[in-house]
Structures are given as C-alpha cells and as structure tokens.
Amino acid sequence: MSPTIAIIGRPNVGKSSLFNRLVGRRIAIVDDTPGVTRDRKEAEARIAGRNVRLLDTAGLEEATPETIAGRMRASSEAAVRESDLVLFVIDARSGLTPADRAFADWLRRQPVPVVLVANKTEGRLGGYAAMEAYELGLGDPIAVSAEHGDGMGELHDAVREYLPDEDEEKSRDRADRPLRLAIIGRPNAGKSTLLNRLLGEERMITGPEPGLTRDSVAVEWTDATGGKVRLVDTAGLRKKARIEQALEKMSAAASIAALKECEVAILVVDALLGMEEQELRLARLAEREGRAVVIALNKWDAVEDREATRRRLEDTLMTSLTQLRGIPVVPLSAQTGRGADRLMPAVREAYALWNRRIGTGELNRWFETMLARHPTPLVEGRRIKLRYATMPKARPPTIVVFGTRAETLPEDYRRYLVNGFREAFGMSGVPIRLQLRGTSNPYADEE
Template sequence: MADRRRPMRPVAPVPSADLPLVAIVGRPNVGKSTLFNRLVGRRQALVADTPGVTRDRKEGLAVMRGRTIRLVDTAGLEEAAPDTLFGRMRASSESAVRDAVLVLFCIDARAGITPADEHFAAWVRKQGRPVMLVANKAEGRGGAAAAMEAYSLGLGEPVAVSAEHGEGLSDLMGEIVDHLPPEPEPEDVFEEEDEFEPDVEAQDPDAEIVLPARPPGPIRIAIVGRPNAGKSTLLNCLLGEERMITGPEPGLTRDSVAVTLHDEGDVFEVVDTAGLRRKARIDEALEKMSVSASIEALKMAEVAVLVLDATLGVHEQDLQIARLIEREGRACVLALNKWDAVEDRNATRQAILDRLSISLAQMRGVPVVTFSALTGASVQRLLPAVREACEVWNARVPTGALNRWFEAALERHAAPLVDGRRLKLRYMTQVKARPPTFVIFGTRAEQTPEDYKRYLVNGLRETFNLPGVPIRLQTRGTKNPYSKS
C-alpha cells in the first residue's frame, strides 16, 4: 500500500460571495432567464416557451461597466400554498430578494400589466430593497410606448429592453451599476500563475506514488443520479439551508445549479444536476435540455458524486450513469442515500459493491459513503471522501517506480504471442493525470490484447493505490526502419 501524504496546496480566493447580489424576479414567462443569460453573457440558464421552466435559483457573474456582480435568476412568483411546489418555488425567490442589494422586477410589455404584476409589485415594495422596473419584450417601435404602461406599478421609470433581441441592454446595465452601493476599496489578492504543472520527477524518485498539489481553485463536484435519489436534499444538507427546491415529486430539478461551499480550508464548487433517465423515456424537449446540462456539468467536474437510493439498490440506469462517469474520466464517490431506511445494511452494501465490480471493472475500489440527506446523519463524511478521490485523480507515479513495477509485472506474466510472435514491451511512463494516463512503448505494442491491458491496469490500481478512478492505458509501437510501408 502506497504512503499517501496529502500535500499543502494553494486555494485561489472565491470573491463571488462578497460581490453585490442582484435578483431578477417577476411572474412566470416574462423572460427572466433570457435576460439573465444576456447579462451574464452566455447561455447559462435553461430557456423554453413553457411557463415555469426555472425552479431553483441560479447564480452567475456579470460584468457591467467594470463592476462584477452576482446575478440571480429566480422562479416565477405565483400565489400558492406554502407546502405546494409553487409555494416552495416562491419561498426560494423570496429568499433571493432578502439577500439582494438590488431587485430587477421584470414584466412582459407585450402582455401589459396583469393583476399578478400589480400584486407582486406591491409585495416587492414592502421588502425594503431598491427596485428597478424592467419592461421586457419591448422590441420594435411600439415597445417603448407599451413599456410606459408600467408606470402604474409605482416602481419608478421602467427600463424598456428586449432580452431576446438584445435591445436596451446597455442602458439597463448602466442603470444597474448606478443603483449599486459604492465599490469597496481593492485588497491585495493572491496572483495565480498562468500555468500549473507540478514537477513530478524533481520529487523523491524512490517514492511509490506522488500526489502533487492540484491546480489552484475550488474542487469541482457534480452531484448526479436518477430522479428522486435525493441529490437536491443532499446539497441543501451540505449548505445548511434550503437552497434547492425539494419534495416527493420526481424530476424537480431541471437545470444544473452551482453553489460554493467551504470546508476545512477547502473551497468546493458543487453542481446539483437534473435526474438522468433512460434515453428511451426522454421525449420532451425541455427534459432533453436538462439532461444536456447535467452531462455538461459532469464534463466540467473533477469528482462526480453518484447518488443512489439505497432502499432500491443498483438500477441499470445507475450503471449507465457510472459508465458515463468512467467514459468522461472523472473521479467518482458512490453516495448511498436514505441509509436510515435500509434494514439489512451489510447485505445491501455488499450487493451494491458486487454489482458494480461485475458490471464496471473501472469502478473497482470506488469510495462509498452511506448517509441520510433528509436527517443529515453521516453527511459530513462525504466531503473527506471527495477530497481523497480528487487526490487519487491527480496522482502521478514517478517513472522509476513505474518501470520497476512494469518489469516485475512482465516477469510474472510475460507479454502474449500475437500472430505467432511475442510482443516486446519495453517501458512505461505516465503522460498525464486527471485521470491517471499511462503509455506503454515497445515493438508492436499497439497489438497488445485487451485482457493483458486489464491485467496491467489492475496491477497499477493495486500497487500504486489508485482505487475508484478511471485509469487510461495507451500503447505506442516502434516503427521498423526497414519496413517499406
């Protein structure tokens, strides 16, 4: 077993928590998410012609006239009982308003002022926050005239924009900056280097494994799994607040929502994703967009937390998601939620691990954390497991130790015959981490059979203590100088 020592690593500051927060609110389908995407400068929030697409608050950074702000897209304001889905969505929007230094109250200029606009405008005035009135969908020559009707809401002069066509956004950004509190005096901050590439060979050449400091910045985590596995409840428990909309209804989360949290000096960027169902069951355009956002979040992550409902065991769709994690080369932590409802825990845990080891050899040794996101029991064990998985994902093995092991592996089981000739595998090196990737050089090395590659990968995993992360093994043959081809 290799001696794994956790190195000190610099953590880049995450300034977004200290930036002014601006919340976009309004009734459903007035174009809040489209406006949000325009102001942050990229398609970050899901947009569709269906009312109520946005359910959870979504944050993004926007730069306006040299000022960087936190912009929050919220769910549409609707009158509903607190225990209903729409009531929970409204409570989330109200929380964003309480934290904001400025509220953008958005209306649909084409539809005119509705009773719902009047009701929620009166509510916003009572919140004690500065409010700007934004008349969206005011494109064309008649748009500005239609926007003037919004004066009746008593929120001051409306700013006419068309988020879909990009009209009036420059004036809006100028007004937003004018309404922000004064910018604080700049402080000295840690300057990052342009590139981060640890010098592995400069470290102890006799060490079995080297765990270099990872690049500065937060550890990026994607929480993935099937619908109703408890992903959003888990994120709320980690944050200690009701940040995400939760409930018994499956598929509540539609968009990928990123939040930042701190733990023991580390910074984590955690993305809650929409539940992934079998492709055959995905028929709505909106769900296809949600799945695409989830997969994109997984590609950007360092560690994927695969959440399973422990009371249901491993479903075929769980295995498909695990295969996706392996294919994307992410580190993985298996999170068994609802553990408090499991009766025979030893048998359940073993059954899940056996199913994974049979169906997914690359997931062998994946760290497993059992907890109850609803009660919070044992959730504190998750982030340490994520740290450990991230360190393994960043692992680099010195070339000397690697080739000493390679020679011993060849002696134990010689390279096989291919077309009657034995392969001459000469040496091995690690070309990259994240995930650990190795290359074998030798005569006709590219003809190495898959079963022999699996033998070498299993040996690498066991000898250098690389559990639960994908290991890439490539081969590169030498060219015969006398060959005419």
C-alpha cells in the same frame, strides 16, 4: 471579453462536428464531403467552465492564394491570429498526412497555444491511433470522437489549462482554485437534499415529486477541511425512452454538461432501489470522461437489511463496473445528516488520487515486476516485447506503454496491467487510461 478558440485542421477531419458538439447544438453543416465549410462560423459556447467565442474554420489546404482553397486557408490563418487558443484537429482513423505535418510545423511557429485533438478515435484501437499524433510535436493528443461525444471531458480539461477562470486571475495557483464537483443521479434519489445538507441551508427546493430540479445550479462553498468547492446539483437523468418533453431533454443535457465540466462526481444512489442501469450508465459516462467518482448511498437509515444491501451493491460494482474497481461508497442519509460528514473526505481522497502522478523510475520498477510475473503473450506466433512505460499526465492517471507491436496487446493483458497499476499505487475508483505505442525505446541497449 470572452476568450476566442479557433478549430482548425485539414478538410473532413471533423472540425464542424466538434464545433457542434462543443456548442451543444447543430450550427455548422456536417457531411462526409470535404470542403463543406468554406466560411468561418462562430458561436458562444461553455467550455471548461468558461464562456468562450468558438470559431469553426474552413479546411486548411495547400493551395495558391487566388483559388477558393487558398482563400479558405487565408481565412483560417486569420482566425488563428485573432484567437487565444487553437484546437488543431486531425483524423486519427486515417492517420497523419503530409498536410497535417505541414500545418503542425506552421502552428509551432505561431504565438498562440495549441491543443492537439485526435478525432474519430471511437472503438478499441482508437486510443492507439491517437498515439501517432505525438510525432507532430504539439504535446499530448486528446483522443475524442466528436460524433459520439467521447473524450469531451478530457478536452475540457486540456482547454482549461490555457483559460483563466471567470472569477480568478491567470496568476492564481491551482491549489487555490475550487474543486469542481457534480452531484449526479436519477430523479428523486436525494441529490438536492444532499446539497442542502452539505451547505447547511435550504438552498434547493426538495420534495417527494421527481424532477423538481430542472436545470443545473452552481454553488460555491467551503467544506469542513477548509477547501473551496464549486458544486453543481444537476437535474435527474431518466431513461432515454422517458426523455420526451423538451424541458426534460434540456435537463438531461444539463446533467451531462455538468459531468463534463467537473473533476469529481458524486453519484447518488437510492439505497432502497439499489444500483440499476441508470446509475451504471452515469458511472460509465463519468469513467469515459475520465472523472473520479464517489457513490453516496442515500436513504441508508431506511434500509432494513443493510448487509444484504451492501452485498448486492458490491456484486453489481464487481460485475458491471470493473473499469472503476474499488470505487468508494459512503452510506448516508441526506435527510437526517447521518454519515454525511464522511462524504467530502472521500471526495478529497478521490480527487488526490485523480491528480496523482507516478515518477518514471517508480513506474518502470512496477512495470518490470508485472512483466516478470506474467510475460506478454504470443500473437500470431510472435511475442510482443514491451520495453518501458511513462505517465505523461494525470487527471485521470494515464500510462503510455512503448514496445515492439505493442498495439496488438490482447485486451486481457491490458486489463492485467491496469488492475496491477491500480492495486500497486492505490488508485481505487479512479479511471485509468492505458495507451500503447508500437515503437522501440531509443535508450534501450542494442540487441
């Protein structure tokens, strides 16, 4: 039987939008009016590589049992009791309310695990707004925008921690699980040919006609290092203006879904065409979802001026993909196999960096060096005082910086910290999350 996941929260925090986003189609009615959802809705969804039963519940409100709101609350509480996991949704834009805190207290007393979801975090300050949710005592908040689809990959990762893989027992160690790898890129870039090359067999139909692969195809295998891999070859993603036929819309959706479920993405780039907006859009989506990325520069054997081709690619990456600075590039020919043996080692290295956590002591020694090298700027005539940093999670590496008025830190100083972290700890090509929390260190010396 599929695991059951309930989405709960007070009215109008975006539960139904999140439900529709996870299911992949519009089932629940969405409106700005609170209380639109009164009855529980359920649907089958694919989350974190698992088929699950997803429940959309009515809004939690403080009310007497005989009222409509009271009956809605009772229905939501019943959904929690029958669930294997709860997604507790708050509205990060409007901040925590007494109702949020009351329901968080109730959830902490329930036997079901909870993933805290901070919705409506689109925009530059969205990540900071989510930090307030730490006060609820439900662990790390997952910052998402159900409306825009931001953060769905990290939500899948959080859910995955509580659900067993379909073909594995709950007790299996993470090290034994296959690395989840997606191959993405434009149509006819050579994705299926590359998959066949990695597998050593003609598993996928290939040819010069673009769009031969219509759906995502999952393949499990063991690479030369002896590591298990679950590899998904996706349908090519075209420019939005060209996605007209229903079948092609389904192909594009399958590509995006595979990217959300993977841990590392191989972005296949046709070396003869170079890295254009389509490839940059896919790389940015992978970064937005917190995925490690490796570029497979395919058809390298057909390139005449290799130095100029490399230089153009490096310039494009430097100017248009700074958030993945140092992304590994592996020139190869999927057709002949030349250079393909270097691809999986690069993938494994990117995966290891993506999983890496830095200890608090080492992290703060680096942090103090960065502050000494370039003190924080003045904002409105007052200096921002950053006190300490922690790394609460990896996958991707996430740094939380605490300090007085930390949330007002200018964007250029944020980039300075991220780039310094990437350089100091060798995190090339890995998405880095920087979150700022405006509070003081309770262990700092009194001034």
